[in-house]
Amino acid sequence: MREQAGPLLAEIDRYLKAPLNQDVAARLFENKCGIVKLLSTIDQKHFSAAFIGKIGAGKTSAICKVSDLQYEDSNNEPVEVLKTGAGRTTVCEVAVEYATKYSIKVEPLPEDEVQRVVRNFADFIWAKANKNVADEDEGGNLLSEELTRCIRNMLGLTIEKKKEDGKWRSSDKALEFSMGCQSVAEVNELMFSCLDLESRTETEFWPNLEESKSWQVWLRDNFARINDGKNKVVSIPSRIIIRGPFPLMRGDIVWSIVDTRGIDSYIHREDIRKTLDTEGVFPIICSSFVDAPDADCRSFYELGIQLGLGRRVARDVTLLILDKNESDKVSDIDCDITDLNDRKGIGRSIREEQVVNKISHEYKISPNIITFDSKNDSSSEIWDVLEERRSAYITSKLNELVTLLAASQELLSAEDSKVEAFERDSHTLVSDWRSRADARSPDWAHFGEYIKNVFSATHHRTLAASIDRKGSWYNLNVYEAINQRARSSAVKFCGTEIAELKNSLALLRSKYPEFSNQIDALESKCVTQFDAFSVNVGEIAKEQWIEQVRTFVSIWHSMAAEWGCGAGYKSRVIEHWVVWTESDLSKAIHNALLRRIASAWGRVLAKVQG
Template structure:
């Protein structure tokens, strides 16, 4: 049974929903006000009899049905909250799981049924956990300057009046390259900012690379020439924060009224002139940053601040994001906390994730991780004229190639037009008459471009932040969350129905005979497809090679000096994706073929008594495929990345290519190819393929075990 605190909160909600004051209910029950107050506050345990009296006193249909809910005894599944709208579905899963468990424990149950019963119990627990978990993340992904931060602030009302017409967003916005790290917006007890800081080692490395740039300001151009550029080792956002934390003053060149030019001045470069060694300069910069005083992790709004809450929140975020707050270090992640339900929803917990914009290649671990989470919706943002942007298509292609099977339910396109974009559209050469018509024409173009990926049915939403009401965006994001919830409920309901069918058919000999026939068909297919064929044209290194050849030279250099550990070009991530890509190419066609065989059987009413068996085997093989992808990802990451990281000479050779003139990108790409072609490393792909084959074979064997009719 629930705790006294949970019951008290639940009773308070039921009373409030009924429109009753606490004193009025106490009078109706003929109880003292303090007694009811202690019960609702969770400070006093309550008996079943007292609970029944209170619920009848409230008198609503919801209250009268709550006693049954409160008396439920959960043993196999985790109990949901008392206000969970899926409580009845989860209880049904609990009851079926118990029946399945009890039958599996009987000594007279044949192994064929026992294996299926055990499998059903595992499925019920896993699927119920997805339904019970009401925490969802909506991650907005896109290029820098596309408008992700503005869209989030519009959706949540995190805006303040501005004399420029458009409201001012709480999240700092601009033309891109503004936010230093990923930002999460979530509900909490008050307005506040929580910071996950970079480690001391990470800060020291960033400072060392900034110092290296100050001492060696001349950097190659985009083809390896020799012009002055930005620091290649750190992002401009991080460089800005380091400068502010160290309080380096800087003045740009300025032309005076008399025509004379006031020269530029940079205190950081002046300091660099006094120190010729990177280590010495780094120490000086770190000393100025005073990291020992920057140990604060959170800060909360107080009415005594003298500022409106949103104005305080905006100012605090801007200070922390730019390294101007003296108590906070370099942030790795920032959480903006507001005391309001995100997207206006109280029955679910939503976090809006403002990812760092794509400034070079889109294939980043911090972005692609969102496609693998069952409770995250990836919203791919794109400007109107480019929709869907190249970076968006690239992320979708990579997800498909990497074996992600949930894109249609867990991903969507958000097109962010500027004023006038939609009305500039033409339909067959004729100008459109309204923004809505322009949206329709552009939506057809987007779908057409997504058709080769098999994703032309991906949800698409248009939102003009300057002219349209935020409710449009909120509604769309909630729709996507509801779609994921419905998918989780559908999955659990299918498992419940399958388990119930097995329990009903357990004693039926006729059903057993039908299952024997179907099992033989499926077993034959599995036996003939237990061995996978290695792909001819895919290698683990391919993702890394493509990323290097498409990345900016400064991104490549930043990765080289970090021995492959650079967020924008992470060798480990690229190799892990390359391994996933090989695994998907080998195993996914077999999975789809098995699903087609299953569909044919499910469409045949003659095999109706075996349909639950067919669906269970499809789920089992699908689960094996997902596990295969995850394991291959880990193997691909470790089988190469560990060896490369340990090869100091390889990194030194790549580093020496910097500044040697044109062709830097190709020279580094060639050195990578040579490293992979070296005989000492040429068995790594074989090890990945062997892992894939072994995992698939084991998965097929586990499915065959469900079909054995012993």
């Protein structure tokens, strides 16, 4: 394609040096920029696959199979390098990358978040020692199981089981530790001191020559120690990167694999939104076989549509149904079929058809589906699907490139009078639309109402952890929720404008069929600008809430004070939130946000006009 593009780019440059028409020159310059960008995208050699799914769905096992991070132990039992238990095992996101040598890199949590984790744990232990509170109780542990395990191991305050009088009894070292303290503040201070962060500064590890001979064992042991908080020179990780000469080079393409944090009933996370936003990253949404498509899987498709990414989801996303020896047990299989492989094949076909029908009906997207058994199926099945998705992505970019090349040729080849008439009518069309759109601006209900619903649907422990951090918790980030809500509202708002503009461009296309590719390019440009506006609205809303709401300390303190006050925690929190949402200050913050969004809309109109 570069061979075709090269001469045309040179012709565009010659025209731009001595333009006969400034409007044509402007369009050719835009086309040139688009062509150069698309050529770079088409030549891209590095891609990622991000595995997303609920806790315990089996995505880590699939990743180990795809990355060849499996081996047999001395008893010939299969071992997965990244798997240290059944669900709720990885404390953070894990990436697998290609390198010539094996290593593990750790990106640690910021110190202020480590302090908060320690404080949350200290609060729980103090409450447990003095109020007989369990982990899941209101007033109990705010931390996830994997984070609790990590911090306990780092502090050496684990729960030990001992057999006494023929019965197993648990002994909590953290409880024993707290008994010598006079206050929760003292527990917190001593725990943080014991953590000794000054000595936990190592971030990268390599095997020695002898360890390299059994690199799988070295990777598994060291990954487990880092993930579980048992490495004395490593802080709590926020991301772990496994590097080595894994089978991630497919021809001249280099892949990386990402194991995202398991979805814990809440899909609206920043890392998942960024995965959807980043082209060249191919999401693999995982669902267990029995309930495919599970609730988190459906929520993922819904999120993609809400964010205005329906086309990307349809093109780039793979729905991975993880079969844990279940497909032969589908009830609709004829009982006369006894061959196990036949039953599995039929069972998979039945389940895949059910999933396609459900996703297609609910989200108007035909999903790309593969059913996979991590124990028995070949990793090539997933690699083949990833290559199909990458090929579809590149093909879509090639189609865009062909349109821009043809559009540029149309402008360069047409008679001057015809081009002038086309440009005049194009400007008139856009001006007419702009005058109508200028009278419309976003006027949306207070986003606090949406957050109230989010609070209501969130597990009380996750809600308390978020409130404790003034709304900034990875599994419930209020400001990310606002970003996605505002962006979704903008997507709906722009949908009406796009439909109107497309109708007008259809009339222009019938009048000037010789400029059909340029009209397609103009339509694509407008849609891209609207998409960028929607993304910008999300960022504006998030920024406004961080500046104005996160710093409004009293509302967060009043809600945080409800933790540990008995049953009805969520109801009390929501009461505080509703009162604040209905306050004059809260309404003023929302109205100021709408004014900022209206200004951004005005800039979009001016840009489209230009």
